[in-house]
Amino acid sequence: MSSTTTITAAAPRAALVTGGSRGIGAAIALRLAEAGADVAITYVRDEDAARAVVAKIEGAGRHAVALRCDAADAGAAAEAVHRAADALGRLDVLVNNAGIGVLGPIAELPDAEVERVLAVNVRAVFLACRAAADRLADGGRVISVGTALSRYAGGPGSTLYGMSKSALIGLTKPLARELGPRGITVNLVQPGPVDTDLNPAGGPFAEGQRAATALGRFGTADEVASLVAYLASADAGFITGTEVVVDGGHAA
Structure with missing residues (x-):
């Protein structure tokens, strides 16, 4: 059944963060909870990590739920x-x-x-958006996390990843037009190098990434999360159909 409710407060009431058990996703989930949202997260294998995020959200006084979901499965995202x-x-x-x-x-x-990369990074996002179009409240938010590598030249070996994330640009703009009459905004966040377990600032491939930024450092998951939380808020109600880059000046 389609929702007919509308966001009226400064913070959203309920959010789903896919891949929210660690890294950027966990930081986003916690930041949204701190802004007053109840939060559901998805995870694939690490149930303990998901439970830890849920405990932190509940510690912030919000309701939380962890849902096991392998986005590579065709029906799982929706x-x-x-x-x-x-x-x-x-x-x-x-x-x-x-x-x-x-x-x-x-x-x-x-x-x-x-x-698998195309299933997770492209198909699952599209199918989640299709399902959300039916369930989102009027005035809702769709925010996808891409990569600065889809905007600027990536290094050798990043062809598949860059291509898959570039598809999110093609999804964001027309979807913003389609959902705009309901006050739903659709935006794409493009992070540069961010210090996570999968891409640590002290890892073997870190120096080249660090040197490519104007600030000469990796970003933090919290810095990306703060941008997502802003785009999810009522204050960002006139921002839609765009890419917002948080890359430390990678393109400067």
Whole structure:
């Protein structure tokens, strides 16, 4: 059933953050909870990490739920949207954060890896948005997390990942037009190098990424989360159909 409610407060009431058990996703989930939202997160394997995020959200005084969801499964993304809306009683914000990166020379990428990256980074996001179009409250928010590599030249071996994330640009703009009459905004956040377990600031590939930024450092998950929380707020109600870059001056 489509929601007919409307966001009236400065903070959303209920949000779903895919891939919210660690890294940027966990930071986003916590920041939205601190802003007053109840939050559902999805995870694939690490149930303990998901439980830890739920405990922190509940510690902030908000309701939280963790949903196991392998976005590579065709029906899982849409199902997660409906499960989250049912568990929280409504849905005001969808944050498409879950994604995977497979790097390597294009000639050496196995078909199975190509299919999984496209399934998680492209198909699952589209299907989640399609389900959310039915469940989001009027005045809601759709925010996807991409990568600065889809805007500027990435390094060798990033072809598949960059291509998959570039698809989010093509999704964001027309979807903003489609959902705009309901006051729903659709935006894409493009992070540069961010210090996470998957891409640590002290890792073997960090120096080149650090040197490519104007600030000469990695960003933090909290810095990305603060931008997402702003786009999810009522204050950002006139921002839609755009890419917002948080990359430390990678393109400066």
